Amino acid sequence: MALVEINNVRKTFGELEVLKGVTIEVEKGEIVTIIGRSGSGKSTLLRCINGLEQIDSGEIRIGEQVVHAKSTDLRKLRQHVGIVFQQFNLFPHMSVERNITLAPILAGRVQKGAAARELALKVLTQVGLAEKIDAYPEQLSGGQQQRVAIARCLAMSPDLMLFDEVTSALDPELVGEVLKVMEDLARQGMTMILVTHEMGFARNVASKIVFMHAGKVHEQGPPAELFANPATPELQNFISSTR
Amino acid sequence: MREFGIFDVLTMLWAVQWTAALVVIALIFGAPLGLLLAQMRTSSNKVLNLIALCILQIVQGVPLLAMLMFFYFGMPMFLGVQMPALVSVGVVFSIFAAAFLGEIWRGGIQAVHTAQSEAAACLGLTKWQGFRYVVAPQAFKIALPATVGFLVQLIKNTSLASVVGFVELARAGQLASAATFQPLMSYACVAAIYFAICFPLTHWSRSLENKLNGAR
Ligand SMILES: Nc1ncnc2c1ncn2[C@@H]1O[C@H](COP(=O)(O)OP(=O)(O)O)[C@@H](O)[C@H]1O
Ligand SMILES: [Mg+2]
Numbered sequence: 001m002a003l004v005e006i007n008n009v010r011k012t013f014g015e016l017e018v019l020k021g022v023t024i025e026v027e028k029g030e031i032v033t034i035i036g037r038s039g040s041g042k043s044t045l046l047r048c049i050n051g052l053e054q055i056d057s058g059e060i061r062i063g064e065q066v067v068h069a070k071s072t073d074l075r076k077l078r079q080h081v082g083i084v085f086q087q088f089n090l091f092p093h094m095s096v097e098r099n100i101t102l103a104p105i106l107a108g109r110v111q112k113g114a115a116a117r118e119l120a121l122k123v124l125t126q127v128g129l130a131e132k133i134d135a136y137p138e139q140l141s142g143g144q145q146q147r148v149a150i151a152r153c154l155a156m157s158p159d160l161m162l163f164d165e166v167t168s169a170l171d172p173e174l175v176g177e178v179l180k181v182m183e184d185l186a187r188q189g190m191t192m193i194l195v196t197h198e199m200g201f202a203r204n205v206a207s208k209i210v211f212m213h214a215g216k217v218h219e220q221g222p223p224a225e226l227f228a229n230p231a232t233p234e235l236q237n238f239i240s241s242t243r
Numbered sequence: 244m245r246e247f248g249i250f251d252v253l254t255m256l257w258a259v260q261w262t263a264a265l266v267v268i269a270l271i272f273g274a275p276l277g278l279l280l281a282q283m284r285t286s287s288n289k290v291l292n293l294i295a296l297c298i299l300q301i302v303q304g305v306p307l308l309a310m311l312m313f314f315y316f317g318m319p320m321f322l323g324v325q326m327p328a329l330v331s332v333g334v335v336f337s338i339f340a341a342a343f344l345g346e347i348w349r350g351g352i353q354a355v356h357t358a359q360s361e362a363a364a365c366l367g368l369t370k371w372q373g374f375r376y377v378v379a380p381q382a383f384k385i386a387l388p389a390t391v392g393f394l395v396q397l398i399k400n401t402s403l404a405s406v407v408g409f410v411e412l413a414r415a416g417q418l419a420s421a422a423t424f425q426p427l428m429s430y431a432c433v434a435a436i437y438f439a440i441c442f443p444l445t446h447w448s449r450s451l452e453n454k455l456n457g458a459r
Binding site for chain 2: 050051074075076077078079082083085087089090091092093102103106107138152153
């Protein structure tokens with residue numbers, strides 16, 4: 001059984017139908033990369049997956065949980081589904097350690113104090129920032145902040161991680177360090193759904209590419225195939241426009 | 244008739260405790276109410292939002308003096324019991340503080356609200372935890388200068404309580420003036436005391452403001 005099943009999901013904002021029946025399956029350990037033009041509904045889809053947005057019809061299932069079922073405790077669900085945004089959204093009034101340990105402490109996963117600090121150190125080491133444990137977000141570069149945001153997710157030991165254009169707000173020279181962290185995660189078997197404009201990364205790391213167009217999955221497949229033989233003119237156009 | 248003297252000054256200083264009492268009462272009851280109003284105004288629930296908005300509009304649209312008159316002279320007719328001045332005046336200033344603090348804090352909350360509370364929600368925090376640990380501390384910092392600024396307004400506005408005979412600083416000044424026929428001295432003294440209280444606060448508010456702007 002797939003870890004994530006997105007089945008014929010529809011979503012409207014007022015008059016605007018943003019998702020027009022989206023179906024995607026993600027196996028455990030898979031890296032699914034969503035590509036597509038701006039406005040095609042990629043962010044909306046990610047936000048639906050962790051229940052930040054309601055859906056009009058269809059179903060999203062993560063593990064045993066149907067995200068939009070009445071009985072689903074979104075809080076519990078989100079403790080297993082991390083999301084990283086373009087704008088980092090670190091808590092500016094907290095140190096890096098506190099940013100990372102706040103949620104695990106409140107969720108009762110770890111004791112305040114030495115144990116929490118150890119957890120912070122562990123995940124910071126994963127993103128190569130152990131020495132910044134006592135820094136504040138404003139003292140970090142964009143790339144470092146984004147890595148802390150990833151570490152903050154990792155501290156909850158998620159089963160699934162969502163990434164929404166996490167390198168788009170970064171200076172070009174800082175993109176690499178964030179992509180490298182994501183590659184490491186991919187290698188360690190983390191299940192990831194990510195939206196990105198980094199085609200090189202999508203090509204090398206993804207197990208599956210999903211091309212979204214006009215609120216639908218227009219084409220999907222393994223990167224090698226999809227990039228070599230795009231079946232539709234829309235994808236051909238999109239690929240040539242990103243070169 | 245007697246001369247204006249140290250006795251009058253001491254009486255006024257003694258009356259400051261009642262000015263202070265009004266301020267404290269207004270804050271004790273007004274601050275939690277204001278927090279509630281701010282929460283309602285920033286909630287996604289349209290009904291709560293509208294209720295809060297109506298309350299705010301009414302309070303901000305009615306002069307404080309009229310509210311004092313209403314609660315002191317009007318309400319007893321309606322309820323059939325005369326409340327002590329401290330109660331009716333306390334109620335009015337609590338409502339006044341709630342409305343203004345509510346709007347000040349709403350501004351602070353909104354300045355940090357969407358992205359930050361969403362980030363908190365995404366980490367599995369409850370709404371309350373997100374407010375308590377993520378939004379409130381940042382909103383507090385943003386709203387602190389305006390909050391201290393409002394405190395100054397509140398202190399000055401408690402002088403209106405004198406119209407219903409509540410003896411606080413301003414009323415003590417009136418009494419001294421009537422007893423000594425020296426309004427100039429009496430009211431200058433009142434003004435000096437208000438200034439001595441408010442000036443440091445204004446100064447503090449301004450330095451907080453500068454710090455906040457410098458930090459961004
Ligand atoms: N909260 C919202 N309210 C109204 N329209 C929205 C909202 N969020 C997104 N949209 C609209 O939905 C469409 C898809 O947006 P989005 O999912 O952000 O696309 P993408 O991430 O692919 O660029 C856009 O036209 C956008 O304006
Ligand atoms: Mg987007």
